[in-house]
Amino acid sequence: MNKTLLCFAATAIAFTPSFQATADDHAPPTLAEVADAALVSDTYAWDFVEGVTTEVGPRQAGTEAEERARIWAMDWLEKHGFANIANEPFEMETWVPGTTHSVEILEPFPQPFVIQPLGNSASTGPDGITAEVVEFSSMADLSAAEDGSLAGKIAYISHQMRPSMDGSHYGFAGPVRWFGPSIAASKGAIATVIKSVGTDNSRNPHTGGTSFPARTTPIPAGALSLPDAANLERMFDRAGDRTITMKLVLTPSLLGTTLSGNVVGEIVGSNPDLPPVLLACHLDSWWNAPGAFDDGAGCGIITAAALNVAKTGQPLRTIRVLLAGAEEVGLWGSKAYSEAHIDEPIAVGIESDFGADRIWRFESNFRGSNPDLHGRLADAVARFGVANSSIVASGGADLNIARDQKAAIIDLQQDGTRYFDLHHTPDDTLDKIDPVQLRQNVAVWTTVVGILANEERAIQSGDTIADVGPAIKAAR
Ligand SMILES: [Zn+2]
DSSP states (O other): OOHHHHHHHHHHHHHOTTOOOOSSTTSOOOHHHHHHHHHHHOOHHHHHHHHHHHHTOOOOTTSHHHHHHHHHHHHHHHHTTOEEEEEEEEEEEEEEOOSOEEEEEEESSOEEEOEEEOBTOOOOOTTOEEEEEEEESSHHHHHHSOTTTTTTOEEEEOOOOOOOTTOTHHHHHHHHHHHHHHHHHHTTOSEEEEEOSOOOOSSOOOOOBOOOOTTSOOOOEEEEOHHHHHHHHHHHHHHTTOOOEEEEEEOOEEEEEEEEEEEEEEEOOSOTTSOOEEEEEEOOOOTTSOOIIIIIHHHHHHHHHHHHHHTTOOOSSOEEEEEESSOTTTOHHHHHHHHHHTTSOOSEEEEOOSOSSOEEEEEESOTTTOHHHHHHHHHHHHTTTOEEEEEEOOOOTTOHHHHHTTOEEEEEEEOOTTHHHHTTSTTOOGGGOOHHHHHHHHHHHHHHHHHHHTOOSOTTTOOOOTTOOHHHHHHO
16 A cells, blocks of 8 residues: 555545444455445535635636635645645636626616626626617527617527526527627627526526627626516516616626646556546636535545545556636636646546536446446446436536547536526525535445446456556456
């Protein structure tokens, strides 16, 4: 056992006092025993998410707060015995939200609403802009508007996002935020206001990134909470021929080029010839919340899984955790990591970035090419209530390297029914995390990572790997 793993042994005693040793005090616990213990008593994941939300809080990409998060995370990894901990910095163009975000209807039914800017929104200037609002009930309606028809106006885009367990409705509603403002700008709009891409009825706007192609000059863009959006839509119903006039003040700004970074750490495997297992999450959050669900929980889950697997003894493959920077604002960290490490093959990538509710479905992209391993993994997590699936896993935002290398990918799908109640809102706070469901995540992840990290054969093909060392062959 190397020094790193000795360090784990001490950590395990300190953090999981209820962990039951096996009959033989010298034999490490089995993976099943460790996963079972995680289900009822894992504290690593909670400790991470509680710590980062309490000691760091909101950590907008490219800012000093995100830098503090990296320092905090590296310290946490070190305290828990990870090896090869590093901050891998990269440059990014940094947008910050500014401090003034206000909107009011001036005519015909004067009243204030609540608004938050979208990432990459332009500024209205401190005095704001006042203009007629034009309503579009869908992206298709907006796209059909005549060029120039929105000159001098504010476009309002409606839609109705519904909760879905697999989060698939984000694909339906998301484009309103991702592309609506740039389409409106291309038709002459001076600003865009959208109904939040969210599913709650709180008076919390959901921020999130929007994008403007190089040829489109960014315009101010913000999101209304769902209740305020409904109010605005009633105004349109009641206004008759009267124009609805809005005053909008959003003061984001661009900081220019700043540094972000990816934090990495490893549980070092016994066979350096075998490509590592990569576990990913993202460390940054939007400015308006401490990012408990998105994605402090995910970083807690992946690091907990790695630590739990280490309790079973040194794995065959290295387990590398990637706590990516600057995901929210455009996957800067995922791209930077892939660029920096493209020539270092990974065996398989898995990401946790969908809150902290339970995992209900197992997917891989090697069910056809390595049915034995897919089947063993699916069977192993069935006891935690996870269903097998024939859906081909495509990986999350921070797994660019797995896609770029055409590596194996696993998706452990979480129940996203309430995810978009909280996503990118001020309500993304620690109290929303259900510790029981968080631990189920850790148990499932521990099981999957433990099997993968001790898999001698190639993950994707199931082929024998010729260079597995003789000592390891003899030992197994
Ligand atoms: Zn996220």
